[in-house]
Amino acid sequence: MYQMEFTPQRLERVHRSMDHEGVEAIIVTRRSDVQYLTGYESPQEYIPTGCLVVKNENPRLIVSELQRELLVAESVMGKVLTFQDETTERWYSTYTPEFWKRIVQTIRDSGVEKSMIGLQHDWLTIDEFDLLKNALPGAGFKDYSPALYRLRQVKDHSEIDTIRRAISVAEIGIRTALEIVTAGKTESEASLEIEAAMRGAGGQRRGIRAAVLTGSHARYPFAQPGPQRIEEEDLVIIDITVSHLGYFAEIARTVHAATPSKEQSAAFKGILDLTSRFEEILVSGTSVKEIGKAIYDEFQKKGPDWNLYKPYGNSIGLDLIEPPFLMPDSEGTLREGMVLSMTPICADPEQGAVKISDMYLITENGPENLTNLTRETM
Structure with a gap:
């Protein structure tokens, strides 16, 4: 079966873009952007799937424990991290607190919890943004969506x-x-x-x-x-x-x-x-x-x-x-x-x-x- 080949040059371009935008990490929650950075094509738009990229490090794909069982390891670029599945009425069809806990913990483990972090403002609810700001009070945040679009415009x-x-x-x-x-x-x-x-x-x-x-x-x-x-x-x-x-x-x-x-x-x-x-x-x-x-x-x-x-x-x-x-x-x-x-x-x-x-x-x-x-x- 034909599979997408991910070149090191793509990740190098991402890191250069992060340098240019002045961010130490990016949190990506839009499905097509997650695929661009990791190679993982989520089966459904509403399934919580994310990606964390810390500058000069490989991407981290973040999926639920149930999704992890469906992954083909060879098709993913980067490390796979999981979170516990949790659906409540308030967080239904959004990225749950368990997802964000995994994101926050990984950011702390990487030592960038007090740095500028790129987000996708057009793919983030108010509740999710509030949760992030409260969990990372020393961090700054900026919209990274326009930079990602510019990256994706040029195809490898x-x-x-x-x-x-x-x-x-x-x-x-x-x-x-x-x-x-x-x-x-x-x-x-x-x-x-x-x-x-x-x-x-x-x-x-x-x-x-x-x-x-x-x-x-x-x-x-x-x-x-x-x-x-x-x-x-x-x-x-x-x-x-x-x-x-x-x-x-x-x-x-x-x-x-x-x-x-x-x-x-x-x-x-x-x-x-x-x-x-x-x-x-x-x-x-x-x-x-x-x-x-x-x-x-x-x-x-x-x-x-x-x-x-x-x-x-x-x-x-x-x-x-x-x-x-x-x-x-x-x-x-x-x-x-x-x-x-x-x-x-x-x-x-x-x-x-x-x-x-x-x-x-x-x-x-x-x-x-x-x-x-x-x-x-x-």
């Missing part, structure tokens, strides 16, 4: 290889869709057929989503396929998401159930032409704001009189949607090693929606399109 070779594997399954979903999406089927029927094909190709059930969408609701990012039948006048968006070892891939194509109208053809060409510009503008060192403005201006100049929806793309990895978001008002700069999901979509209330999504790796020689599928699907 093992992450990129895992994303490529996810893309290969997503491509099977698109190829299946191009064969089976026809007028008369419902959105749900077609979507289930595609998902079955991807599961058969090795896609993880938890991360698979095939959405065959028609009409005006197809423009929404997380629209769900419904019982409505595909009509001959419909534009049909095929939106595929796949997860492999926790890493996401997203590909979308647009087809027509029969013969597109003049307006629908113009909209498709507008998005198609826009995607051809990505190879020119997705360059390392370019500001995200500049890219967002270039995409907007290009569509306004050459595209149809349809609404172009933001964001036009985003980083992708252990989360389907990660910052930076490619919009005219975003901050940040493209860097080598980033993987972007470019998802331009335009829509008209009467004519439907058009979306073409591909994934790009930012390299020193320009963007590499990781998707090996034609965009000419109409």
Whole structure:
């Protein structure tokens, strides 16, 4: 079975980041960040799982005693510590006092109980923060979430290889869709057929989503396929998401159930032409704001009189949607090693929606399109 390879360079980057942020330890409680630092993919979002990293030391994965029995030691980077399972009404679905006791004791054992400690403020309840402050009165605390996002934006070779594997399954979903999406089927029927094909190709059930969408609701990012039948006048968006070892891939194509109208053809060409510009503008060192403005201006100049929806793309990895978001008002700069999901979509209330999504790796020689599928699907 293929397993993620964790390189020493990733941990070195984490320690350099901690130095830069002025923290001696970080407490990580967000599931995808725990996986990034330790390799452990928690089976459920609500299961308390954490990670403690002390500067210049290996990570410590902290799980309940019940979870410990399910771990495969070879897949975890760092030492595994456990806490007693405890669920009460007050702490249900949060990180229990027993979890935090284990965190606090490990911090004391490491001698950093009076140091600056990085937390994830967006993944911490008020009760949990109060518990920490009371248990470590000599410590200082700062939000480390933005620094972790910056670290995760640049993928190492093992992450990129895992994303490529996810893309290969997503491509099977698109190829299946191009064969089976026809007028008369419902959105749900077609979507289930595609998902079955991807599961058969090795896609993880938890991360698979095939959405065959028609009409005006197809423009929404997380629209769900419904019982409505595909009509001959419909534009049909095929939106595929796949997860492999926790890493996401997203590909979308647009087809027509029969013969597109003049307006629908113009909209498709507008998005198609826009995607051809990505190879020119997705360059390392370019500001995200500049890219967002270039995409907007290009569509306004050459595209149809349809609404172009933001964001036009985003980083992708252990989360389907990660910052930076490619919009005219975003901050940040493209860097080598980033993987972007470019998802331009335009829509008209009467004519439907058009979306073409591909994934790009930012390299020193320009963007590499990781998707090996034609965009000419109409």
